[in-house]
Amino acid sequence: MTAGIALTDVTVRYGDVVALERATLAVGAGRVCGLVGTNGSGKSTLLKALLGLVRPDGGTVTVAGGSPQAARRRALVAYVPQAEQVDVAFPLDVRGVVEQGRYGHLGPTRRLRPADRDAVEQALARVGLTDLAHRTVVALSGGQRKRAFVARALAQEASVLLLDEPFAGVDRPSQDTISGVLRELADGGACVVVATHDLAGLPELADEAALLAGRRVLVHDTPAVVLRPETLALTFGLGGER
Amino acid sequence: MTGVDLLEPLQYAFMQRALLVAVVAAVVCALLSCWLVLMGWSLMGDAVSHSVLPGVVLAYVVGAPFALGAVVFGVGAVALIGVVRGRGRIREDAAIGVVFTSLFALGLVLVSITPSQVDLGHIVFGNLLGVAAADVLQVLVVGAVVVAALLLKRRDLVLVAFDPTHAHAVGLSPRRLEALLLGLLALTSVVALQAVGVVLVVALLVIPGATARLLTERFSRMLVVAPAISALCALGGVWSSYFLDTASGPSIVVALGIVFAVTFLLAPRHGVLPQVWRRRRARRGGGTGTGAGAVRARARAAPAGRDGPRPRG
Numbered sequence: 001m002t003a004g005i006a007l008t009d010v011t012v013r014y015g016d017v018v019a020l021e022r023a024t025l026a027v028g029a030g031r032v033c034g035l036v037g038t039n040g041s042g043k044s045t046l047l048k049a050l051l052g053l054v055r056p057d058g059g060t061v062t063v064a065g066g067s068p069q070a071a072r073r074r075a076l077v078a079y080v081p082q083a084e085q086v087d088v089a090f091p092l093d094v095r096g097v098v099e100q101g102r103y104g105h106l107g108p109t110r111r112l113r114p115a116d117r118d119a120v121e122q123a124l125a126r127v128g129l130t131d132l133a134h135r136t137v138v139a140l141s142g143g144q145r146k147r148a149f150v151a152r153a154l155a156q157e158a159s160v161l162l163l164d165e166p167f168a169g170v171d172r173p174s175q176d177t178i179s180g181v182l183r184e185l186a187d188g189g190a191c192v193v194v195a196t197h198d199l200a201g202l203p204e205l206a207d208e209a210a211l212l213a214g215r216r217v218l219v220h221d222t223p224a225v226v227l228r229p230e231t232l233a234l235t236f237g238l239g240g241e242r
Numbered sequence: 243m244t245g246v247d248l249l250e251p252l253q254y255a256f257m258q259r260a261l262l263v264a265v266v267a268a269v270v271c272a273l274l275s276c277w278l279v280l281m282g283w284s285l286m287g288d289a290v291s292h293s294v295l296p297g298v299v300l301a302y303v304v305g306a307p308f309a310l311g312a313v314v315f316g317v318g319a320v321a322l323i324g325v326v327r328g329r330g331r332i333r334e335d336a337a338i339g340v341v342f343t344s345l346f347a348l349g350l351v352l353v354s355i356t357p358s359q360v361d362l363g364h365i366v367f368g369n370l371l372g373v374a375a376a377d378v379l380q381v382l383v384v385g386a387v388v389v390a391a392l393l394l395k396r397r398d399l400v401l402v403a404f405d406p407t408h409a410h411a412v413g414l415s416p417r418r419l420e421a422l423l424l425g426l427l428a429l430t431s432v433v434a435l436q437a438v439g440v441v442l443v444v445a446l447l448v449i450p451g452a453t454a455r456l457l458t459e460r461f462s463r464m465l466v467v468a469p470a471i472s473a474l475c476a477l478g479g480v481w482s483s484y485f486l487d488t489a490s491g492p493s494i495v496v497a498l499g500i501v502f503a504v505t506f507l508l509a510p511r512h513g514v515l516p517q518v519w520r521r522r523r524a525r526r527g528g529g530t531g532t533g534a535g536a537v538r539a540r541a542r543a544a545p546a547g548r549d550g551p552r553p554r555g
């Protein structure tokens with residue numbers, strides 16, 4: 001597989017805690033994969049391994065056909081963080097945040113060219129934030145904030161998108177906007193991996209789903225299969241918080 | 243006040259040098275302070291500015307540039323803090339406290355055994371009026387380097403302060419950018435040391451950024467507001483110290499403190515008093531609408547009264 005993402009037998013430890021143990025998952029280009037599992041099942045950790053934020057103790061990670069580091073260097077992988085990992089009180093407006101999506105494509109001083117500005121405006125329009133682009137991040141609602149970070153990922157024009165619970169605390173219209181954007185991106189050839197607790201929205205959102213339990217990817221199949229009661233029942237036997 | 247010639251201080255070369263060094267130090271520190279206050283690094287500013295002291299003294303002894311000694315010890319202090327904290331058990335504030343007080347004390351000991359005209363009082367509280375021409379040159383060169391680096395790299399430095407994970411994702415190195423900021427902090431300490439002394443450097447590194455944060459919601463504007471306030475306070479402080487015969491470095495810091503206090507009370511949006519006024523006006527307006535929208539609508543409808551600045555709509 002040249003594009004998309006792949007993890008093979010990946011083990012990640014935080015000190016004594018084993019978060020993932022020989023986890024294996026491959027998602028191709030043009031696909032949206034939903035990552036589901038109980039709290040603490042390792043969804044965020046898996047995304048962090050793809051991003052190179054945690055170093056696996058074993059196994060191999062491939063992103064967009066190369067190492068996570070190579071993908072980052074070419075700004076091929078975009079990440080939308082879980083809830084409030086960022087300092088929302090920071091004095092920046094929405095447009096400024098979305099412009100940061102372009103930084104990987106720019107020179108050392110990150111001066112935006114006209115083409116970059118176009119990409120920023122398009123990304124803002126696609127998530128419906130054009131009218132709020134001058135607002136500071138702190139003056140947005142939770143759902144609008146999520147859309148701002150999705151717009152930043154859009155502006156990056158990455159081939160791999162990793163989203164950590166983009167629907168948490170988001171209302172229906174915002175959720176539909178975000179799902180629609182992800183679908184379009186996948187149709188355009190991107191590989192999209194979304195960690196989510198929204199099981200009901202999964203069939204509509206994703207082409208495939210991966211269920212994390214017992215520190216690994218227990219089932220990787222269509223959303224319909226993963227959502228079967230007998231499949232979900234497995235997680236309560238094996239997963240759970242540690 | 244008729245007998246006072248306000249331009250009198252400018253007749254003296256030592257006052258010209260003092261004003262120049264004070265303003266340059268104020269501007270450089272103010273730019274840096276915009277990042278320090280947003281990253282929660284104020285204490286780090288305090289630590290680095292104290293820790294450079296042994297480096298400066300050793301540089302003096304061997305005849306090397308002060309900036310070199312300062313950077314070696316400033317960066318060394320940050321590394322040490324990282325090592326002490328990295329072992330677990332000891333939290334960052336304690337690690338900072340241990341490292342910087344130890345290095346500062348080492349610097350004081352070195353000063354006391356250095357046979358020379360290095361005056362402890364000058365290092366600790368600054369010696370603005372005794373700045374030599376060579377010192378002015380050093381302050382200008384180091385200041386220019388720091389300002390250029392901050393402005394050229396400002397977007398990366400903002401990103402790493404705001405969202406280091408995204409910085410990492412687009413191929414930047416948050417660690418390297420943080421190291422850059424700390425290196426610039428060490429260099430800046432040398433500049434500020436000349437103006438206000440080791441003990442008060444942290445004031446120049448925190449107050450302008452904190453004041454600007456109260457006045458604007460845009461980082462790009464903070465980068466203008468903070469140096470402007472800081473430069474005015476430097477001028478005001480040195481000027482008043484001439485006429486009132488007070489210590490010049492501390493006078494600058496007192497001026498900054500006063501400006502911060504006034505801003506804290508009166509800043510249009512975040513100030514304490516305008517908030518009270520807006521709330522009271524909303525209540526006096528009575529009716530059912532007490533939400534923020536109603537407050538703003540009423541504030542816009544009413545002409546700006548004598549009792550306070552008009553909130554920005």
Ligand SMILES: Nc1ncnc2c1ncn2[C@@H]1O[C@H](COP(=O)(O)OP(=O)(O)OP(=O)(O)O)[C@@H](O)[C@H]1O
Nearest residue numbers: 014017019037038039040041042043044045046242
């Ligand atoms: N920085 C850390 N240090 C130590 N343990 C951690 C750290 N981050 C996560 N863990 C542990 O690793 C395991 C997996 O965590 P992870 O955050 O990947 O789960 P998750 O599936 O994203 O959970 P949630 O649904 O709550 O977001 C958990 O047991 C968690 O406690």
Ligand SMILES: [Mg+2]
Nearest residue numbers: 043044082164
């Ligand atoms: Mg998570």
